[in-house]
Amino acid sequence: MATNKDSSPTEPAPTNTTVNAVLDTVARSAPDIRNGLPGRRVAIEGTNPSGESQKAADVYADELLCERIGEIPNVGEYASEERESVVDVGSGLSVCVDPLDGSSNLEPNAAMGTIVAIYDAPLPATGRDIVAAAYVLYGATTTMIVALENKDTVAEYVIHPDGNYQIVQGEMTIPDGPSVYGFGGRVPYWVDEFKAYVEEIESDPGMKLRYGGAMIGDVNQVLTYGGIFGYPTLTNAPEGKLRVQFEGYPVGYILETAGGASSDGQQSLLDVEKDDLHARTPVYVGNESLIDDLESALAGRD
Numbered sequence: 592m593a594t595n596k597d598s599s600p601t602e603p604a605p606t607n608t609t610v611n612a613v614l615d616t617v618a619r620s621a622p623d624i625r626n627g628l629p630g631r632r633v634a635i636e637g638t639n640p641s642g643e644s645q646k647a648a649d650v651y652a653d654e655l656l657c658e659r660i661g662e663i664p665n666v667g668e669y670a671s672e673e674r675e676s677v678v679d680v681g682s683g684l685s686v687c688v689d690p691l692d693g694s695s696n697l698e699p700n701a702a703m704g705t706i707v708a709i710y711d712a713p714l715p716a717t718g719r720d721i722v723a724a725a726y727v728l729y730g731a732t733t734t735m736i737v738a739l740e741n742k743d744t745v746a747e748y749v750i751h752p753d754g755n756y757q758i759v760q761g762e763m764t765i766p767d768g769p770s771v772y773g774f775g776g777r778v779p780y781w782v783d784e785f786k787a788y789v790e791e792i793e794s795d796p797g798m799k800l801r802y803g804g805a806m807i808g809d810v811n812q813v814l815t816y817g818g819i820f821g822y823p824t825l826t827n828a829p830e831g832k833l834r835v836q837f838e839g840y841p842v843g844y845i846l847e848t849a850g851g852a853s854s855d856g857q858q859s860l861l862d863v864e865k866d867d868l869h870a871r872t873p874v875y876v877g878n879e880s881l882i883d884d885l886e887s888a889l890a891g892r893d
């Protein structure tokens with residue numbers, strides 16, 4: 592692993608340059624990840640740190656991103672959902688990656704994503720340490736959604752097969768007038784207050800179910816059409832399934848930057864504080880009015 596030879600302890604790290612380099616690397620790596628999927632759909636022995644089975648593609652995407660991001664000057668730490676510990680790659684910003692979000696969609700050949708969160712703090716960081724977040728969506732085309740600290744809008748890029756990319760929307764905001772919803776977890780394990788909330792959503796004739804089983808695909812539906820996505824607290828898993836550092840903070844940051852809201856059921860996802868790198872949290876993102884209603888509904892819990 593290359594270390595950061597360019598940084599000097601006496602000079603502040605050029606944050607914008609580093610953030611841009613990380614995002615550029617992720618975008619240019621997306622076709623390599625996509626091209627690496629055929630033949631890597633099989634499960635391999637062992638599990639990731641959260642106890643979930645890994646596909647060969649999960650490990651491939653992680654190793655590729657670790658090597659490339661680790662070479663970027665002023666990146667200090669790299670962490671991924673697929674490895675137990677933080678990798679020390681120099682000094683500077685910390686980068687958290689979910690290399691292949693929704694990899695159980697590999698076999699049915701449905702959408703997946705790559706998520707990246709950049710923090711100006713050692714890991715595990717807080718949601719308020721985030722300086723940029725992005726996700727690649729491997730759908731019918733490959734796109735990338737980017738939210739930056741120094742801008743208050745979200746941009747969408749199309750990534751071409753050669754790794755070049757171009758902006759298609761510079762100021763993407765979540766539309767008013769929500770129309771889609773999708774919630775994960777087995778329904779029998781939803782808490783009663785959440786079930787009642789979902790019934791309200793379903794009774795709205797303007798709302799349609801959109802659930803594809805990969806968070807990034809489902810979140811992008813919400814960012815595109817307006818609505819709500821949630822992977823909720825469950826009676827058998829109060830913290831839900833999704834990971835704070837790798838999934839909760841970046842999607843919360845992106846949806847909030849796009850004018851929407853995020854929540855763990857009580858507060859913004861960006862205010863969730865966990866000490867463990869692989870800690871989980873319930874995740875709800877969408878239009879502010881829907882997130883407000885959700886928090887009110889869950890406030891009724893014992």
Ligand code: FDP
Nearest residue numbers: 692693694695696775776804805806
């Ligand atoms: P996957 O396990 O396929 O990687 O965080 C992982 C994730 O997918 C999310 O992308 C997705 O929203 C969720 O898990 C799906 O979980 P369920 O199968 O329980 O719905």
